[in-house]
Amino acid sequence: MDFKNYYQALGVERNASEEDIRKAYRKLARKYHPDVSKEPDADRRMREINEANDVLRDKEKRAAYDALADQVAHGRYAGAGSGDGFQPPPGWDQGFEFHRGPGQGPADHAEFSEFFSSLFGAAERRSAERRQYRARGEDHHAAIEIALEDALKGAEREITLRSQTLDEHGMPQWKTRTLSVKIPPGVHPGQYIRLAGQGMPGHGGEPPGDLYLEVRIAPHGLYRIDGRDLYMTLPVTPTEAALGAQVKVPTPGGGVVEVTVPRGARNGLKLRLKERGLPGQPPGHLYLLLEIALPPADTEVARKAYEQLAQAAPFAPRRHLGV
Structure with missing residues (x-):
């Protein structure tokens, strides 16, 4: 285990202000959030910055971490720099009190590194035991990925989660549990589904926390989601685009409708099917993005047809370029 x-x-x-840390975290979170990032190591980096933010945003944890970093830098304890890797020295946290109370944020300590657990896991447990405080249980956060059809119509799904709990000796251990989740119609990416009482147990007789499931919708073969709206690429032939046409389109809720492609339609033209997106108040829309698909010139007949078109309807698409 290395010192982080x-x-x-x-x-x-190291002398960064709380505002500097907040801005740096938000910038990196936007870059590496697994829902939007294309970086190959996005999931690992997101865990790293969540962990760093959890420590540096908390005054007590940051002060203790800085003190330990000074010890490591100057080799002031036995074992520093040994081949066995970093291990926190006994009593390194003396004089500090750590507490992660309910509602402090979405980062889940179970996703943090062995280094974090070796520093703050036992320290927070001892702090809680010393205070014997009465407090509502900590809220937990997790992610659930659903199909677009589930978001449209609602569904009930079972999910399996792993979380870290304490055994009778106060030692951390992994626990697996399966929960039944009702998915309401119209749920959209980034929305949270709250499962009351499914978080950490309370202290001193107080109620347990809640479990918040962040909704993620799996990529769909036809539709792209933007808020409550859906987008679909609709291929049309050059003839349909030039002369106008009635074309059939599949809808997200099932079934087929006919839409009008206007005469002289351009590539990228956007057509709207009102209230055909995700349900809600108000409901979303389905947008069709026209894409002109060219027939291949892979036969003699097709090539001659293109040649005849070029002669019958001369067209200069690059005239505006001045060439």
Whole structure:
């Protein structure tokens, strides 16, 4: 296990202000969030910056981490720099108190590194035992991926989650559980489904926390989601685009409708099917993006037809370029 440089993970200096840390985290989260990032290591980097943010945004954790980093830098404890890797020295956290209370944010400690757990896991447990506080249980967060059809019509699905709990000796252990989740119609990416009482147990007789499931919708073969709206590429022939036509289109809820392609339609023209998107208040729309598909000139007949068209209807698409 290596010593982690949390400042380096967020790309900030050690004397960075709380505002600097907040801005750096938001910038990196936008870049590496698995829902939108195309980076190959997005999932790993997102866990790293979540962990670094969890420590550096908390004054007590940051102060303790800085003190330990100074010890590591100056080799002030036995084992520093040994071939066995980093291990926190006994009593390194003396004088500090750590507490992750309910509602502090979506980062899940179970997703953090062994380094984080070795520093703050036991320390937070001992702090809680010393205070014997009464507190509602911590909320947990997880992600659930559903099909577009589930978002359109609603569904009930079972999910399996892994979380870290404490055994009778106060040691962390992994627990697997299966939950039944009702997915309401019209749910959209980024929305949270709340499962009351499915978070961490409360302290001192207080109620447990809740479990918040962040909705992710799996990629679909035809439709792309933007908020409550859906987008679909609609191929049309050059003849349909030039002369106008009635074409059949599949709809997300099932079934087929006819839409009018206007005469002289251009590539990329957007047609709207009102309220054919995700249900809600208000419901979304289905947008059709026209894509002119050229017939291949792979036969003698097709080639002659293109030659006849070029002679019958001369066209200069690059005239505006001045060439």
